[in-house]
Amino acid sequence: MAIIERPSAVPATVGGAAAPELVTPSRALGVFARPVQSTGWKSWLFTVDHKKLGIMYGAVSLFFFLVGGIEALLIRLQLAAPDNTVLSAGLYNEMFTMHATTMVFLFVMPMAAAFANYFLPLQIGARDVAFPRINALGFWLFLFGGIFLNTSWFLGGAADGGWFMYSPNSSALFSPSHGIDFWVLGLQITGIASLVGAINLIVTVLNMRAPGMKLMHMPVFTWMVLVVQFLLLFAMPVITVALFLLSFQRNFGATFFDVNQGADPLLWQHLFWIFGHPEVYIIILPSFGIISEVLPTFARKPLFGYKFVVFSGAAIGFVGWGVWAHHMFASGLGPVSVAVFSVATMLIAIPTGVKIVNWTLTLWGGKLLFSTAMLFAIGVIVLFTIGGLSGVTHAVAPSDTQQTDTYHIVAHFHYVIVGGAVMGLFAGFYFWWPKMFGQMLDERLGKWNFWLMFFGVNLTFAPMHILGMQGQPRRMVVWPEKLTGDGFFDLAFWNKIASVGAFVIAAGVLIFVINIFVTAKRKVKAPLDPWDARTLEWITASPPKEHNFDRIPTVHALDEFFHRKYEEVDTEAGARLVKVKTAEEILAEEEANADHHIHLPSPSYWPIVLALALPIIAYGVIFNLLLSVVGTALVILAIFGWCLEPSVADDSDYDPPAGGDSTKELATLG
């Protein structure tokens, strides 16, 4: 730590008549110099490398997936039998609130962020994201926000208002524990993570694409991530405002939703769902992107109707803003609003249908390889179709007044989220694992993983259609035996089946976790291009070097990598696609022509410090405002540290030092 830099090593001219030479310090000013480790725990803690952050995003999300999964299992245990007593009413309410919150905000969203972080720069041929330190900040905020949210379990109980947190049930009068305060502040913190991440990735995509990569040459995954970031950019401020209103109402006596002060509780519902519906697409589109990469790869042909898929993704992004009130068909909006939103909701089925059709037609006429990733991707098509079609039945507003808040809805969105989003993410795991870690996940365990999950999803959620249609409402800690009926539609039977199904899914997930360990232990190096893949991320080494590409690739076509490998050759039988180069040859070519001057950002201490300060403020808001003052001071300190730290770390500070004729110059941004 030094506030004065060390003098330069330039030798002094003693006694000469000439004016002394100007000396510029070799080391920039800073309260701390920038950390430089590229190995060891510090290299993870202070990293700004999008790949390390992506892996950490993934690991933490996976952990929260297990937490949310355990919550789900407890819920299903409670519902396995009538008038069951596994969970108390209060605990059950906390459980389903936190299950939804964890799965949405701490698993699916950040897991999509993990893939986006890792692969978006690789897919567009960039060396990092536009604002690397902000990228790190996003991750740490997500981690600390998630931990903060879950500490509520040990500090008086978690939030118990449902993830939709309808007012006035969420007010301090009706939920006196601190659970909802934790929920509100935790989501604010992870919300900042999403928002800064969104800005970062948008700038990255718009400004840092490799030469020749037009927007319409971008892989579909990148496209979908871009759409999602725009959705986040506009949706997160809405929920932030709503959460602030709720926070002020609970902690500082504001009356935004207090009926006795003339407020209307529907204000919360509108705010929540204006965020909440785009959120649905935020959850599902990355997965659509992933399977749009996986399907063409294993069908050995380009995505059918690339432009249609891209534009329908964008269309979903736009129309997604105009359908929020379909969550409120029973709220008493009046017939005009209901009719309008009903029709708008049906509209959104069209671009969604387009995607299904295009994926199916991508497979048509292909040369299909059923790897685990491919199985998961096909699973998405099947399960998402079921979920989407039951969604259409909800769009019909009058029938929705029967269906809403029953298990039919639970069935619908779990088919969409588990069958669509989660299965898509698993396709991503199997597809990209060799790229991220240089090792193949075991395919045999993978098949088990897939079939258990696919079977489990249907076993769990298909009976819920029946439960819903038989009138079992959601969010009820017990269902009474007298309302079950008997025979084929016996609710008791189907509830049991659904509970068994939940454990089948859990077994599938467990096998995935085992697979990770088995693979890591086996230490077998994966082939460079195991899937005969199509996009830019496969052009570099596995796992990619710190600077991603030795030479920034120049892009000529969609599926650039494929077109470098294959060329059309005329034969007697007509034109045939023939492999002209292997991945190894292409990589060798790139390495031989490496850029001399590689521009990479240095690690930084400040993102983690800044992120750590926010939960401190949040604890302060709940327990003692003095703590918030401390947290705020830490925020200010961290921001100043962030501003003051050197933009350039000295070459010789690197461990190991940058050698040869390439220098590690640092990006000043971020």
Next chain:
Amino acid sequence: MFTTGSKLFVGATVLSTVGAIVFGASVGGPTGLLGTIGLISVAIAFGFLAGINFFTRDGNVSAMEPAAELNSAAAQPPVGRSMWPLVTAVGVGGMAIGAVSKPVVFKVSVILVLAAAVEWMIQGWSERASSDRAYNDSLRKRLLHPLEFPILASVIAALVIYSFSRIMLTIDKDAGRWVFIIIGAVITTIGFVFAAKRGMSKGTAGGIVAIGLLALVGVGVASAVSGQRPIEEHPGITTAVCLGTASEAEIEEVDAKASQTVAAKSNVLANVYLDDTDHLFALNGGIGHVEYQEITVPRSTTVHVLFHNDSAEPRRLTVHLGTFPAADGSAGSEIADCTTAVEEGGEAFLTFRLDKSQDASSTPYRLTVPGVEGQEIKLLVP
């Protein structure tokens, strides 16, 4: 080990610590406390200076690098102009003036002196940081811009908001809206000009903004000095107004500013009409074909009634909220609420809530129109 300079400060620290202990132990009361706190503060300040001195080795670079005698920053000629001596002088003068006139002047001057001291110190230090003048300048910026920009921005924003709010509070209510429109238009126009004339020099643009800012602050200060306009106060609706027992003037004033339009027409328990024959009746919300003379109101529920006046006279709708024994055991007096007077063809909302059953009140719950005799709608609260 200890450099010469730091020895001095270490000594001073020890001395003031001892002084604090002695003073604290010997002098009691508030004086003693104050003196002790003062001496402890002095000790902390000396300790801090000692630390810095020790850390920078008296700023004696040559101890480590002999070459620095010649090419170190300290060997360079001073840079020259600085505004901070002047600002400090103004601040000190202001403190003197403030001490004898207004405390606010004193406080502002103290802040000015402190700010100048920080700026001066860091500028002075940065000018000696290296022998590269451009680098030194960038060093100053790196250290101070993160401080200067947020603070300056907040100060300017606060000035603008304060000045503007003073202006709006001083001028006439009707003139206010024009001032608002004109200022907005001017700012928008200037913005357009800036955007259109890309070649404009920084100085010109800054000058225009500065003039505008000065003008705003000037007028704001003038407004603050001249004081606020009198704020009109309207009497609220009271039971006396609703029952017609208030003074004529008071009732008139209540009605003077009444709005005659209603935005929300849904969620009403009943629509209450006063027709052109002064007949009062209710249509229950929902069923539009049956006239009711009594409405059932669920207990402890906030309900809304929409009053439509189709009679020629301005009328108000009054809800009689019952009479309950007061805390002292006396019979209590009737409570009522009402709309403002509604012109012919106008509508008004009346929101009320009845917490007790009708049997608990010694007067019946009902809706009436003051001035119209013999017409009422019973409110039944089981």
Next chain:
Amino acid sequence: MDRSDKTVTTLGDMPSPRRRWTRAALVGLGLVLAGCAKDAPQDYFQPKGPNAQKIDDLQRPVFYIAAIVGVIVIGVVGYIVFKFKDRGQDIPEQSHGNPKLEIALTILPAIILAGIAVPTVITVFDLDKKDDTECIINVTGQQWWWEYDYATGECGGVEISQPIVTSGELVIPVDTPVLLRITSRDVIHSYWIPALNGKRDAVPGRLHTLRMQADEAGLYTGQCTEFCGLSHARMRQAAVALDQADFQSWVDNQLEPYVAPEADTLASTGEGTFIANCSKCHQVNGIANADGTPVLSDPDLYVVSGVAPNLTNLLTRTAIAGWTFDIVTEECRTKLWETKGEGFGELYLQGVTPECFDEVALREWLRNPPGMKPMFADATNLESTGGKYRGMPNLNLTEDQIDQLIAFLIERK
């Protein structure tokens, strides 16, 4: 060839297409069959009134269309999986699509959806009509039970001279369009009788309307369906449809003046116990102190929502505490639930007969209400509510007092 092909051979076998087919068929079959269920009482594919019927007429075709589309899509995927498996064929042509086909496949769902949209919009407006209704009942939700206030005036040909307050069981005349005006006293609830109509939220400060009409006398169960806090699962309700004569008898019975229990009986001691312990919150219309002054409840002083169930005719209803705990034997309940049309009115108007009365739940409830139904009704929660209870607190009644109260309450019908 390079290493990538070696990897390919390790990828394992493809799944059997037959398995996929079976599953697809099962899911589709499940969807279709669910529409034919007869068993569970809250099945919303069993409309018993014109409003629910309109919804059913709309939802059935939509479900069938969805099922057909689903079967087609899954079938096509299954076929592709079977047909285009990698059997060593050439790498296919790198075609990027077929715009004409894509446009056609975009327009096709658009047409189907338009076909669904038109009747949807018509039904939305249809179900919102209010002017043709013939009876108004105010439905008010609170944690965790429903209160019904019958407005005075005509209700389906029956004159209601005084307001009627009841809870749990909504009694309506058969074949009469009834308008519920739904609101709430605390948080948002949702009123749902699946056999008669869809849901409508009860939002504090707002008054929402919902049409109700039953084709046939009978009891139709329902449930609060908007999450409303701790005991959301124990906030149930039913609609009871009676034909006109029976409805008239029901109204008459509800408005019958209070008859004090015979002196020196357990029930008359129970009256005193009731006044001393229960009447702060619970009203029994007409009940009077020894000096003849009426006993009036003040639940607004003790309960957050400001009301407690009116117990004037408690034993005309078959369940207590948010219509959750039966006070009739299982046998009687089943009979009542399953009887429809002819004979139902007679059965229902008997109220809880001594043969049917099952005091277990009532006794347990009087002993310790929060133990039976989770509520924020103990003293530790009073700080956050300004001294008011949410739900019924434990009154620490003695067994003797409970006996007296039951004797008193059993006559309330």
